[in-house]
Amino acid sequence: MDPNEHPEELIQGCIRKDRRSWDVFVETYSRVVYWAIRDRLKRYGYDFSEEDVNDIHQDVFIALWASDRLKQLREHGKAAGWLAMVAGNAAIDHFRKVKRQSPPNSISIYEEIYRTGDGESRTLEEVLPSGADRPDRQAQLNEAREELEAALDGLNPKERMAVKLNLLHGMKHAEIAAALKVPVNTVSTTIARAKKNLKEKLEKKRLL
Amino acid sequence: MKESIGSLHEVKTACPDEATLAEYAGGAMTQWQRERLEEHASACAACLENIRAAQTAERMLAEGALADTGESLKNKAKGLAKMDTGKRRFRSYIWLAATIAAFTLSFTVPKYFAQFLAAAVILGLKWVSESEGIRTLIVSMDAKRRHEEEHEEMPKWRR
Known part of the structure; x- marks a missing residue:
């Protein structure tokens, strides 16, 4: 049974407790679960x-x-x-309920992007290049975050999602377009506009 | 999934569950449902993080970019299907009952005290070996209970 061609059949088989379906399901999706757990724990700084x-x-x-x-x-x-x-949510639940640990760093997502973002996702590096070595970088990031929220005020929810998915969660324009079901051009224009707006605000506050 | 990491906006409404977010990603919602969800997600870092994870996982699986987890981990997960919990529990109870009976008899029939006590130990060991999946059972029941609790808390996104 090919899970890509017959996902419905596979899922229904697992629900019926069919062992063969379950074996195929585990074989196919074990890697997804494993990746998602590690990914979420890394991003939250555990x-x-x-x-x-x-x-x-x-x-x-x-x-x-x-x-x-x-x-x-x-x-x-x-x-x-x-x-x-x-799987990602189960990982967080596990650390919260079983290990009694809250996410270690509330801005770990920003830190992660700041350090290791690639391609189009390296946006905080773009807007905060001169502040990378500042001792008060944490405060600088927090302030930048506040300004970002202010810059997003004029956008509608879908546009806000697009900008945040790019600036804060490191998604590329094409991925965002696929997730939000909008053309890539629209995503790129929205993000470019928001970045320009944010840059102006940061410059005004002398954060750049 | 109640946290709002990375967002300054306080999220007032409860997060949609994973199935609802998957429907959003699949484009199966009505325009009205999509807009409602976007209103929430645009101010909720946890939901945005879920959307990112879902999109990335779909892409990586399609590209064959996810590393295999190894046989041991997969076999453990596959093994769940072999565990017929009802029958196992029943068998386990029989061994437990036999252990208690042998232990009681060792005191009520003093003449065969040592024999019954030895039988109680053997039956007890059998009970323990039959209960090897006990942790899994406890975790399953706990997962079920948590799932039911979460389900009760869940807002009605699909109306």
């Missing part, structure tokens, strides 16, 4: 071990099999995306 990841991985599959969590999935063609969200 210090985690391989054992943590393996435990969460198994807990996710237990929830899918024993608690019939798959019944929640309505868009069967988006199983990988759904699983990535379920």
Whole structure:
């Protein structure tokens, strides 16, 4: 059974507790769950071990099999995306409830992009180039964040999502366009406008 | 999924669940539903992070860019299907009952105290070995309970 051609059949098989379907499902999506757990924990700045990841991985599959969590999935063609969200949230829940640890750094997302963003996602580096070595960089980032929120005020929710997904979550224009179901040109124009606006505000505040 | 990491806007409404966000990504919602969700997500870093993770996972899986997890981890997950929890629990209870019976008999029939006690130990060990999936069972029940709690808290995004 090819999960890409027959996602509906595979999911329904798992819901019916068909063991062959379950084997194919695990074979196909185990890597998605594993990646999503590591990705989320890294982005939130948790210090985690391989054992943590393996435990969460198994807990996710237990929830899918024993608690019939798959019944929640309505868009069967988006199983990988759904699983990535379920696994990422399970990772955070695990650290909060089992290990009693809150996310270590409330601006870890910004830090991550600042350090390792690539291509179009390197936007905070673009807007804050001169501040990289400043001792009060944390305060500078917080202030930049406030200014970003102010710069976003004039946008509608979809535009705001596009800008934040790019500036704060490191997504590329094409990925944002696919997620929001809008043309790439529209995304690029919105982001360019928001960046210009933000840059002006930061310059006015002498943050640049 | 209640945190709002990285966002200065306080999110007033509860987050949509993962299935609703997957529907959004799949374009299966009505215009009105999409706009409502966007209104929330545009001020919620947790939802935006979910959207990013979903989009990235779909792309990476399609491109074959996700590394395999190894047989051990996959076999553990596949093994869940082999666990017929109902039957296992019933068998486990039988061994537990036999252990208690042998232990009680060791005191009520003093003549065979040592024999019954030895039997109780053996039956007890059998009970423990039958209950090897007990952690999994506890985790399953806990997952089920949490899922039910979350479901009760969930807002009605699909109306």
